[in-house]
Amino acid sequence: MTQTQGRLFDEFAKLMNDAAGVAQGARREVETVFRAQGDRFISEMDIARREDIEIVRDLAAKALGEVERLSARVAELEAKLAAAAPTMAPDEPVDGA
Structure with a gap:
């Protein structure tokens, strides 16, 4: 049972690491899109x-x-x-x- 629990925790830790990586990638993508939209908006406003x-x-x-x-x-x-x-x-x- 101990090995099964350890293995379960290892799998859960891998799953959390993958989820954190996906979340960071999504955050970077959102920042990039937001920055591009902001730059486009400002350039169109002739500021x-x-x-x-x-x-x-x-x-x-x-x-x-x-x-x-x-x-x-x-x-x-x-x-x-x-x-x-x-x-x-x-x-x-x-x-x-």
Whole structure:
């Protein structure tokens, strides 16, 4: 009887190992299908990638810096023009030509 019980437990252990292997294989298959469906869904939705957003953010920061620099330059030129305006005659060109 002891040998029969040991053999029964061995068979049961093999059955459980096989079932665990099948379950892991099924889990991997479900993950693969789910990931593929998710990738397809995201690609169809035209969602921007994080890298693309970071590139646009960097470009916007550079453009904002350039706008600020040019605004300061325009203010400086307007100040020079305003300072020179009272000394110029009304029909005299601004650039001195």
